[in-house]
Amino acid sequence: MKKSNILIVDDNKSVLSALDLLLSPYCKNLKCLSSPKTLLSELQSEHYDVVLLDMNFKAGINNGNEGIFWLNEILSQNPGISVIMITAYGDVELAVKAVRSGATDFVLKPWENEKMIATVDTACKLSQSKKEVRNLQLKEKQLIEEINGHNKDLIGSSPAWERVLNLVEKVAKTNANVLITGENGTGKELVAKEIHRLSIRSKRVMVSVDMGSIAESLFESELFGHKKGAFTDAHSDRMGKIEAANRGTLFLDEIGNLTMPMQAKLLSVLQNRILTRVGDNSIQEVDLRLVCATNSNLQQMVNEGRFREDLLYRINTIQIELPPLRERVEDIEELANFFILKYADKYNKNQLKISANGISKLKGYHWPGNVRELQHAIEKAVILSENHVLNGSDFIFKTDEISGVNRFDGTLEEMERKLIGAAIEKQAGNLSAVSNQLGISRQTLYNKIKKYDL
Template sequence: MKNRKILIADDDLNIIASLKYMLSEENFDILAMTTPEAVLENLKRESFDLVLLDMNFQQDTTSGVEGLKLVEAIQQVDDQLPIIVMTGWATIDIAVDAMRAGAKDFIQKPWNNERLITAINTQIKIAKIDKKLQRLSQENKLLSAQSFPQESGIIAQSPVMKTLLSSLNELAKSDMSILLTGDNGTGKSMLASYVHQHSSRANNSFVPVNMGAIPESLFESEMFGHLKGAFTDAKENRIGRFEMAEQGTLFLDELANIPMAQQAKLLRVLEEQKFEVVGSSKSQHADVRIISATNSDLPKAITEQQFRQDLFYRLNTIQLRVPSLKERVEDIAPLAEHFLQLYSVKYNISAPQLSIEAINKLQQYPWPGNIRELSHLMEKILFTCKKATITGRDLLLDEGLGAQSSSGKLINAATIDDASLSMEDIEKFSLINRLKHYRGNATETAKSLGLSRSAFYRRLSKYGLD
């Protein structure tokens, strides 16, 4: 565990020497300043766990006014940094004023060593808890907005999946970066979470980020956080994804969708393990394990100068391909039964059984949408099949199946000219079929439709296809 860092502010060199000696014995790193200006300058450049400051900086001043102004100024720089004030002219009024200004505790000179150390340890601990609670609150908001399925459990009866899980179990013991490739809907996000859960970082956060859904203008704010007032809409401090994932795992999904201009910023963080919150010049350490995923051909994107080669090598310590569902025939039936049971509990509906005919049909279907498509099908079947046993006919698994209209009609190539279809029905059908054509590759699909990344993802979200 790294030493905790304290900034001491006092104009008395003897006091500074005494505090340095005592606190160094307690494994604190100490930096001391003798003027308010020097204190503020260092706070803008470096991170500290606590500030211990005198209330007076001139020999003939005992009012505490200087100290109060400095407490307020520190709050402007970092309102989460704990402050303990000290003075040899202790009065209740000064103590109350200091606490109102933002100080967390008040120590009178000459101090009691044990009391001072306890106060410092307590305030540092409280600050860490507060920061963790804030991080968890923002992380919960983030996770609640995620659109990918959150079903737990990985089914692996097929040889190809058993081999993949065996590799992931070994890699989980390390801290190396992992790049997962494969078609959309194959469960890359779940496998990334699986690695995290089986790693030494399991007690800390797993933070997934859909890189394709982050507007380029908000990239730094989303990834590194921002301070209140850093830009027009920054009405409060925001913790970025790197800080959320501190000592945990950051999962970068849709990796190929990171704009070139932002790839350099991400590369710098990965190389130096440091980043700056937007609006701050202080560097923060990034102790984060990176797992990333893509369904794109990154070597091709590098050749076309759409992806940085140095970033690719930084993320590609080891690369594993996640097989498509049609390559894991042995897993299709147990996965379908798993989803039926899962949605049965969710909706409090009795789950029907799959017939042999239905299982055979599921195993013969090509599954262009992979596991996500199977999950959605089982959820729909739970409501459309009113029998105890699901037959092959109940599945409606025609390869030419397109989409369901808002009125419940089936839309495919044969019915697309139906005059009762709305523009939204036709657009949804077109999105589904174009996605199938490009095997779930979001970048290629968006490009073929002449849509920007953000416009494409908005449409996916609108129709529940994301």
């Protein structure tokens, strides 16, 4: 209340004086009007949190119609403001009519001072809450608009990439579950965002979950949420990722990394579209669009007993296979120029271009890390460039680095990074083959790829 502005409208000057004396010490600003004629212009010129409004202004008329009229005018202009109606007539029906019309509360003359202060204080808090909600809604709207803006990173015009974009456009308009497959770095998350942007759910959020980074012990808490006290570190209620995606899109990246028990729990929610937070007995219905992504061969995993067949059927109503960069060589020059502009602006190296020799070297490399590797190669070249033109010699690929492993004298971590990079290149991005070659689990390999940004 101390930070609030209050406007009092009453034709009785004694009432105005009494309320002024009573409320002024508790609020930031207070103004009195003896007539509602200037009420709307006053609300336009100044911000008010609460209006105390008399219900009758003409002598001999006590039906409250004037008050209801000005109440509607106030709320049509300022829907977030709290209005307290004041009347000397204790008509219950009139009070109900005012509240139904949008009034926050109703006070009878003569009032009790403590009750009046408490009523105005509550109205001030309500106005502040409405303001905070409006600000949050505005921020959410702006965030969603920013996230769902035109996806400028979907670069390419090759036949292989055009087929992907055409399929995305068709699928996006439906509510069908989509499975996006392809090697690491092919742009699976970008395609998922484009599906959401073009969908009927684009006004809502897309919640992304990296399934490869969630420990099995935290799986239920992360996806389904938990109640306070459900386990040792559950200090407060928490909404899970699935519930957060309600009425929007849920993107599950690297779904092939789920263990069989985790798959069973996820399948139950996807089939029934209801969930229960950990430690809670009540159920929560969810309405969402499911998009999943993986670089694994899920059908092979099904055959090997490592992935549930019923879950596979549930998530891949439509499958979109993203081509590796080596199968869309025609797009390399366009992608390279896009990333050069992006990083030249970021690192203040304007007018930076790439030579024909540079493009030739980029097209001659087979890109086991796909578009992500190309992006990193461009960024590194832009940072280290000393000229206005990037040439072939400005690009150093993993094959160039690995040739010096035998005389390597760096740290163990640096050696590990190079060995993993070499294995990924040798196995053309097949992570199952890479993990077998290195003798480590897929989860360990995935964590190291994340660690070293490979």
